[in-house]
Amino acid sequence: MSTPDRDRDRPLRVVIADDQALVRTGFAMILAADGIEVVAEAGDGAEAMHAVRRTRPDVVLMDIRMPTMDGLEATRRILAEHPDPPRILILTTFDLDRYVYAALSAGASGFLLKDVTADRLVAAVRMVRAGDALLAPSVTRRLVERFAGQHDGATLHRDLSTLTPRELDILRLIARGLSNQELAGHLHISETTVKTHVTRVFSKLGIRDRAQAIIVAYETGLITPGGQRT
Template structure:
């Protein structure tokens, strides 16, 4: 499988470096590049990328607004949006997750880790280390609220609730499958149903809901009662 990547960043040097990285790596194809959010939205609709690396601060249209527009339709074949940021505690990162982004990468992430991260997200796993996820949620959850409430969580089956807890604690599909003695495909099916019932567009956004609802405690301890 060839992973098609769209790179959106207004800094020409960073954009060129990412283009060179994915062009040289086997299994990847650079579907396009954009220097502003509006162009990223246009290209997302025409070049059909699997993953978009999206800078936050860009001219014309910022990365968060671009992410919202790209994911607004909620299509099953929508690309995964990965936010690029300079600071790991940038408040905009949290806002981007709420907009439906699947995770984020720091711009100083080593090249091989960027490639691994993109491969990871394409198979449906979350792209944020658990410690960073918890720090983001703990820092910003008091200032940002999703539209999902307790009644929406009540729609989840006990198994789906259990899967959501494990996703929120940073486990991959393979780890969840091992923990619950399920196949990975079954875990993916549960994750898809969870996102549908919670009306969110990514696993990362489901994690935000899990923390904000109290299903998972902000200090990282899972509520397993």
């Protein structure tokens, strides 16, 4: 994934994948006006894959519903193919879409509604480039509770036995939506220590960010819909 050191070396580079030319043009104009370089546009998932191979962007804005190859399959392939993959932001018309859930399971870093404001679009691209997940925990929980076990994509059934009791506590609290600062206060430890624990949890489970952590917590039964834990 992109690192802060690499990010400082060059301008932020983005690929926009959407089957509607007007959407691509509008987003490209907004990003360019803020100094973000749109290195390629794609009309379907296959074109998006080729664009990523050719341009090595930091972020891909990926529409879900496209012809030839949809954004979900393109997301899976891009993240599996590249040892240092771009961050992928899913574009959708609806905020609770089973395809969005599947894309988050596959490793996407969040999603945006297509009617996003210009300021929000720019902030979102910069946020995920910095390594953050763009998804409110409450929205992630709604997605998980509605779609867990109902989609056809790969799930995140991870073995939690590798986690220590403290790391399990960290994962539970992440799934409840606590920030690192809130985790530190709740557990009475330093924020630096929290960051170390979070990094270890992500590494042991092979996940990229908090969005996936929440999905893991639900799909393993660590957290249950309507409850805090099993």
